Amino acid sequence: MNQEPQRALADIRMRVQRDLTQYLATQTSYLGDIGSELVPVAEAINSFLLDGGKRLRPLFAYCGYLASGGEDDEAIIAAVASLELLQACALIHDDLMDASDTRRGRPSIHRWFEGLHQNEELLGSPAHYGSSAAILLGDLALVWADQMLHQSGIGEAALLRALPVHDEMRVELMAGQFLDIHEQALSTQSVARSLKIARYKSGKYTVERPLHFGASLALADPAKLEKYFAIFSEFGLPLGEAFQLRDDLLGVFGDPSVTGKPAGDDLREGKRTVLMAMTSDRANEHQEGVIDRYFGAKNLSAEGIAELRSVITDTGARQHVEDLIDKLTSTSLDALNRDEIQLGPHTLLTELANTAVQRTL
Amino acid sequence: MNQEPQRALADIRMRVQRDLTQYLATQTSYLGDIGSELVPVAEAINSFLLDGGKRLRPLFAYCGYLASGGEDDEAIIAAVASLELLQACALIHDDLMDASDTRRGRPSIHRWFEGLHQNEELLGSPAHYGSSAAILLGDLALVWADQMLHQSGIGEAALLRALPVHDEMRVELMAGQFLDIHEQALSTQSVARSLKIARYKSGKYTVERPLHFGASLALADPAKLEKYFAIFSEFGLPLGEAFQLRDDLLGVFGDPSVTGKPAGDDLREGKRTVLMAMTSDRANEHQEGVIDRYFGAKNLSAEGIAELRSVITDTGARQHVEDLIDKLTSTSLDALNRDEIQLGPHTLLTELANTAVQRTL
Numbered sequence: 034m035n036q037e038p039q040r041a042l043a044d045i046r047m048r049v050q051r052d053l054t055q056y057l058a059t060q061t062s063y064l065g066d067i068g069s070e071l072v073p074v075a076e077a078i079n080s081f082l083l084d085g086g087k088r089l090r091p092l093f094a095y096c097g098y099l100a101s102g103g104e105d106d107e108a109i110i111a112a113v114a115s116l117e118l119l120q121a122c123a124l125i126h127d128d129l130m131d132a133s134d135t136r137r138g139r140p141s142i143h144r145w146f147e148g149l150h151q152n153e154e155l156l157g158s159p160a161h162y163g164s165s166a167a168i169l170l171g172d173l174a175l176v177w178a179d180q181m182l183h184q185s186g187i188g189e190a191a192l193l194r195a196l197p198v199h200d201e202m203r204v205e206l207m208a209g210q211f212l213d214i215h216e217q218a219l220s221t222q223s224v225a226r227s228l229k230i231a232r233y234k235s236g237k238y239t240v241e242r243p244l245h246f247g248a249s250l251a252l253a254d255p256a257k258l259e260k261y262f263a264i265f266s267e268f269g270l271p272l273g274e275a276f277q278l279r280d281d282l283l284g285v286f287g288d289p290s291v292t293g294k295p296a297g298d299d300l301r302e303g304k305r306t307v308l309m310a311m312t313s314d315r316a317n318e319h320q321e322g323v324i325d326r327y328f329g330a331k332n333l334s335a336e337g338i339a340e341l342r343s344v345i346t347d348t349g350a351r352q353h354v355e356d357l358i359d360k361l362t363s364t365s366l367d368a369l370n371r372d373e374i375q376l377g378p379h380t381l382l383t384e385l386a387n388t389a390v391q392r393t394l
Numbered sequence: 395m396n397q398e399p400q401r402a403l404a405d406i407r408m409r410v411q412r413d414l415t416q417y418l419a420t421q422t423s424y425l426g427d428i429g430s431e432l433v434p435v436a437e438a439i440n441s442f443l444l445d446g447g448k449r450l451r452p453l454f455a456y457c458g459y460l461a462s463g464g465e466d467d468e469a470i471i472a473a474v475a476s477l478e479l480l481q482a483c484a485l486i487h488d489d490l491m492d493a494s495d496t497r498r499g500r501p502s503i504h505r506w507f508e509g510l511h512q513n514e515e516l517l518g519s520p521a522h523y524g525s526s527a528a529i530l531l532g533d534l535a536l537v538w539a540d541q542m543l544h545q546s547g548i549g550e551a552a553l554l555r556a557l558p559v560h561d562e563m564r565v566e567l568m569a570g571q572f573l574d575i576h577e578q579a580l581s582t583q584s585v586a587r588s589l590k591i592a593r594y595k596s597g598k599y600t601v602e603r604p605l606h607f608g609a610s611l612a613l614a615d616p617a618k619l620e621k622y623f624a625i626f627s628e629f630g631l632p633l634g635e636a637f638q639l640r641d642d643l644l645g646v647f648g649d650p651s652v653t654g655k656p657a658g659d660d661l662r663e664g665k666r667t668v669l670m671a672m673t674s675d676r677a678n679e680h681q682e683g684v685i686d687r688y689f690g691a692k693n694l695s696a697e698g699i700a701e702l703r704s705v706i707t708d709t710g711a712r713q714h715v716e717d718l719i720d721k722l723t724s725t726s727l728d729a730l731n732r733d734e735i736q737l738g739p740h741t742l743l744t745e746l747a748n749t750a751v752q753r754t755l
Contacts, residue, residue, distance in 0.1 A: 060565075068590065070576045074569075126533065131527040155579035163646050165491040170530060172487065173568040175536060180561040189554055200541040204421075207534040208435075210430050214430045214526045218516035229429065299594045 097247025100378035111185035118178035202242035211235030236273030297338035303329020436631035458608025479539035490724035563603035597634030627646030628729035658699035664690020666731035
């Protein structure tokens with residue numbers, strides 16, 4: 034653990050939080066002026082966004098900006114902070130599609146509005162009200178992300194350079210999300226397909242594109258920008274896949290007090306991850322039986338979770354995924370060893386990479 | 395019926411269709427390169443967007459552009475065409491929230507993917523697959539709208555002027571949508587609240603903001619822009635409300651072959667509109683009984699629809715809404731009688747206004 038870059042990352046995180054708080058305060062008052070019925074909308078997004086989150090995408094974007102030669106700049110902080118609102122859209126809609134009850138240890142947005150419907154004794158179905166609210170709040174967060182970027186105060190030229198990267202990142206996010214829900218509906222699991230989903234949902238959306246976004250804010254020269262794009266792809270794609278693999282492990286073995294999700298949540302949900310595809314590939318007949326019986330079972334018991342965890346460990350899939358995370362992280366970090374990456378940003382990116390992939394089980 | 399402006403509007407509509415077709419062809423190929431699983435996503439949005447629609451928002455935006463002194467310009471056509479993708483997002487998510495089976499006489503997006511799930515014998519719940527796909531396709535359409543605007547080829551200064559208008563329009567849309575779903579859950583109906591929803595969903599989103607968007611593409615001078623914004627608010631807000639009131643009438647009395655929705659769809663759904671709020675305000679005890687029995691009843695029969703229609707007519711609410719449409723339209727058209735609006739655009743806007751509010755029952 035390197036304290037200096039950790040402090041620097043914490044400082045960026047704090048400034049991102051400050052700007053999100055300020056932007057949301059303005060929007061809350063805007064919505065309140067339209068109608069008091071919209072106050073819960075603003076409150077829910079405020080609470081969802083400000084009460085937690087690692088701010089990985091703003092951090093990657095800001096470090097990408099610094100590594101491309103950008104100078105510390107408050108407007109750039111606001112621009113990269115907007116990525117958290119995009120992520121809020123993704124999470125709100127994801128929780129609804131996965132029917133997840135919680136997020137960061139609190140009710141997911143559709144559950145929040147379901148509860149509000151019940152408390153206020155509104156008409157109709159609470160679940161329907163909750164899901165409609167989650168659809169609209171996700172949409173609103175996506176629009177706010179855009180608006181926060183546009184109003185960040187960065188220069189016009191920087192904004193115009195950032196827009197195409199931002200658009201491509203968002204198309205890739207939605208494409209990755211669709212591949213993911215489609216994967217859950219197929220009759221077989223596949224390591225190759227799950228790795229592709231990890232590439233779009235995490236490699237590109239979480240790491241590579243935020244870095245490109247940051248670079249586009251720093252660099253006006255197209256040739257230089259191309260060069261940094263290439264370095265950040267080499268660094269970001271394997272790192273993002275490693276991040277997703279860590280997420281797979283956390284979804285199975287993670288401590289609820291750390292993940293904010295119930296223990297073994299991905300097992301109950303039957304989530305098709307690279308980890309589970311590898312487990313299936315290696316399972317013997319008995320182990321296949323355990324998977325068939327418990328994986329994705331509603332009301333999965335603690336015993337069922339324990340049995341599935343044993344299978345994932347015993348097949349060697351867990352260790353293989355750990356090894357793969359190490360290998361991908363190492364490939365990723367190698368890409369930073371170039372003249373183009375100065376010592377300061379190098380240290381920051383290394384620290385951030387380790388934070389992303391070494392989350393506590 | 396004035397043939398010359400009708401031909402001019404048809405020409406703009408055709409060019410909008412051409413640009414949407416071209417943009418979607420490029421994106422279809424982009425998605426196909428990511429994975430063949432994404433081809434149905436592209437096909438569904440293509441079919442949803444290209445097989446129908448009046449293109450009202452692009453038309454208002456383009457006429458707003460021309461009326462503000464803008465010269466005919468292909469890049470501006472592409473920029474305003476992007477509003478149809480935003481509208482596609484709104485409709486896809488709206489149909490999901492309303493659980494509507496059809497749109498423009500074809501399956502809604504969630505039903506389309508529900509059918510695809512069944513045909514391909516995928517795993518899990520077809521309804522869940524359908525709703526997840528609709529959430530993501532709506533999100534994708536929202537992002538594509540942005541991307542199409544950014545890539546339209548309009549000048550950088552025009553784009554930078556248009557972004558804040560575009561952002562505000564989208565926030566207002568989502569706010570209006572939330573007010574609408576919240577209204578459906580309240581224990582009482584209210585003409586005032588329903589008129590406010592009409593103002594946000596239609597007055598602003600469908601008419602006023604597209605006109606402002608067009609003006610912002612035409613005018614660099616802030617003082618001039620302010621002046622046209624004011625004229626277009628005066629013209630657009632009452633017209634948009636009239637448009638929404640016409641929509642209320644169509645939802646109850648409309649011919650399915652024209653609306654593309656089943657007869658009396660809003661009655662079956664129990665949709666709280668200005669029309670229904672006015673009906674409730676005027677209903678006697680017997681009429682209230684009919685409303686309580688049939689309004690929002692699942693499997694509402696043709697007889698129930700007929701009874702409700704009689705109540706809406708007999709209370710005088712139907713005629714009152716017709717009168718209100720006339721009054722709002724007349725107020726709206728009066729706002730065009732100014733030196734700032736040249737004869738050509740004046741004729742176009744008048745024709746477009748009449749098209750928007752005089753749709754066939």
